[in-house]
Amino acid sequence: MRILQALFFPPEQPGGVSSMVPFMIDRFNKRGWEMELFSLPKRIRGKGTEEVRFSTFDWEKYAGNKVVDKYIQTFKDYVWWTRMRITKTYDLIHAHHPIAGLVMKKLFPDTPVIMTMHSSYERELMLNGKIEEGGQEQTFLTSLYRELEDQVDQITTVSNSFKNYLAEFVQEPERIGVIPNGFDEKRFRPVHHENKMPQLITVCRLVPAKGLDVLLKACAELKKKGHPFVLHIIGDGPIRTELEELAASLGIYDDTIFYGYMLHPEDFMPFFDVFVLPSRAEAFGSVFAEASLCGLAVVGTNVGGIAEQIEHGSNGLLVPVDDVPALALALEKVASDPMYRYQLARVALEKALKSYSMTTVVQQLRSMYRTYRKEAKE
Template identity: 30%
Template sequence: MYILPFAGIGGTERHVLALVRNLKQRHRLCVLSPRGPGADMFRSEGVGFYEIMALEFDRNFFAAVASLRSRLDQAIRESGVSLIHVHANIGLALLSRLMTRRHRPAGHRLPLVFTAHGAHEASATLEYYIDCRLANRVADAVICVSGAEAARFRDLGIIPSKLHLIYNGIDEPRWNLSAGQLRSRYGIAREAVVIGTVARLERVKGVDLLLRAFAEAAGDTVYGHRNIVLAIIGSGSEECELRALARALGVADRVLFMGMIPEASACLPMFDIFVVPSRHEAFPLACLEAMAAGKAVIATRVGGIPEAVVDGETGILVESEDVPGLARALRGLVADPDRRRALGAAGRARYEKMFRGSDMAARTEGVYFHVLAGRDSGKGEPAGERSGKDPGDRKIELPGEPEIGRYVTT
């Protein structure tokens, strides 16, 4: 059973969708989530879907708790649930643990796995602390999607035996339209250099930084390519402000706000350069999708991004908030199509080696088997019981990195 706190079409939802697509032939799966555009994605996969109310402490909290309890009982009764996997919200994990105590298949409590998907706002440090403390009490396993996240949990005192590092992964991209067809649809010249990004239009995603860097690069006559376009896919609360910023910077005629596109990766063929300008990230799927599409990536050196993008080999990394640095990276790649192709090819190879959705699903399935085996043997470490080992001594496995060794101390 997968439980999500929201059902948009962001990274968390697409992460779970990849798990569903790769595991549904081997397991009976069901999904609990609130109503949202992402809910239809799960329904279309033919797995059990149970709608719950969004868990918001400032609105309808008790009604949401009642909704969760009712749907948990229904899903367990109808789908024969033997394991619960909660994503992105430790409060849902705590409630799920409390509400399922009376459901004890074969005399055992239901194992619970929790995957953290990053915290990006001003309260991030507090959120990580709470996640770690509660996960120690209620989760049998904690999955982090990047080494940077795993290190934060380790430093905050997660029980070492619970911690698993499994990189995000995506399925092989498929496109119905060619680059030329996409450019024709959106009114972009075939000879233009298209810089693209896919992001929620919120401050944390740094689209304002990209606009400023694009304006700086577009106004530079030195690098010799005047026909450049910035395509922004996504929606959010800052869209009006970003449109106003593009006008103020004098580049509104070169910036295409494409809105929310459910399968945004379908537009990747028309991009020459893909940018991830985020101020904070865990391990963005959009970056992996661009690599899988063979696109040169420019990204900020935050969160788990440096674990995906190798600076100078598969893309270019710049510091967060460094608009001049981002502008220099844009100018360099706009002027050098050969380097764009080389970086894109290397990124594609790295995707094939490390970030396939099927590999992520297989490793996650391995965690399921691990916690189920521990439950059935009676040798597993119960939630809330410390192993006695120093968390600082924990060695975290980095899957798919044979060139640096099977184990790396973080």
């Protein structure tokens, strides 16, 4: 069975799709499947000129909007690059971005196309202060969900929470499948260690949506109560300077290490004690599964896919979004009690191996692929 995995941009860094798809392809190919990866190089800009038309809404009434125009031009560029580069035929195409899904179905209408929604671009833009709720950009981007429903053969997503979010924008939400992201369990090796001082770690892009301002304020509360710690922040982004200034103003700059971007944080993560990320929204929250596979206790917010991964008090701790006192209390619990965080980490590792290992997810995908190949032949 020949399958094309269609990404948006190349998988250049860990997290989400980039963590999953290349390893998934390797697993399938080792078992005799024919699977290839396709994406749009970031250097491709302004090449596409082909007219864009959607079946379920008129995008041109949003023309002139900066976000919309950029999206449409990227769509055109993806069409141009796909026509240039793809000369083979495939039994099935699995797309991982709305542009990839719609372009592939447009150019290969007789090939089954499965579309996995990994995140919500409009929610990310709103949380990061780039667009306003209810504006043209949100309306345009959410309209694409209905267009995908109309065009592709199957929509799947990575959590029940995100499926419920998508339900507002499609006609038959019950048809949306749920398959979580999968992680190559061989990449993650918990390491037995004893740190004299609790080591907290977070890994993410430094943007407002990740709630790192809340984390820094909670850590300041932790310090005021006399609990020592070191906070390690791996990642880069537009608000790094702002976060460094906040850490300094809160008196915890010397307790915080900003590393910047790191290619393979999973090699580094097992030597820490607690993973914490107070995101304001997450469709799945891949980094929580990765941290669990590294043997860390995890602390997150009660939103989206995070709340599906963490059962509060069993394999981690959940706190409300933007609640500094609650996050400080959760960190105090895990930082001050090594046996408690060990127990949380042990259960988290067991669940992650059972539910989010690449072996488990590949089995689910294999079943879905065979279903659509069978339907295509009938």
